Amino acid sequence: MTKYKNPAPTADSIIEIERDDGRLGIILIKRKFPPYGWAIPGGFVDYGESLEEAAVREAKEETSLDIKLKYQLHTYSDPKRDTRKHTITTVFVASASGIPMAQDDAQDIGIYTREEINFPLAFDHEQILEDYFKRKEQEK
Numbered sequence: 001m002t003k004y005k006n007p008a009p010t011a012d013s014i015i016e017i018e019r020d021d022g023r024l025g026i027i028l029i030k031r032k033f034p035p036y037g038w039a040i041p042g043g044f045v046d047y048g049e050s051l052e053e054a055a056v057r058e059a060k061e062e063t064s065l066d067i068k069l070k071y072q073l074h075t076y077s078d079p080k081r082d083t084r085k086h087t088i089t090t091v092f093v094a095s096a097s098g099i100p101m102a103q104d105d106a107q108d109i110g111i112y113t114r115e116e117i118n119f120p121l122a123f124d125h126e127q128i129l130e131d132y133f134k135r136k137e138q139e140k
Helices: 053-064 125-138
Strands: 008-016 026-032 040-043 067-077 089-096 105-111
Touching: 008 067, 026 053, 040 053, 040 067, 040 089, 040 105, 053 067, 053 089, 053 105, 067 125, 089 125
Parallel strands: 008 089
Antiparallel strands: 008 026, 008 040, 026 105, 067 089
């Protein structure tokens, strides 16, 4: 019998949230486990779970927030996007309110504007955010 090796599906959420200063920002988490760095909240899809369910669950686990998915941004599948193994992620844009708290795989958390994200990001999240901000500009 042939055994197939398949990529692992993941789901990430760019969570838009109002900051204390009234500006709209997005939530990034500082990863507690390798690969280290700042990242968009997300993680692996559990068996029997939809991409949407995984995105909501992972956001809650890492940020303590209940999110509302707005739309699907894109699916990213470069085999080199995750150094641990081949993953395919579907990225959603979501909204939330409240005070995010780092939990689960997150050791720290922050709400950032585009201009403030001047540090390296984990995985291919720099490209993902570039695509997100480009779309936001086109929507204006």
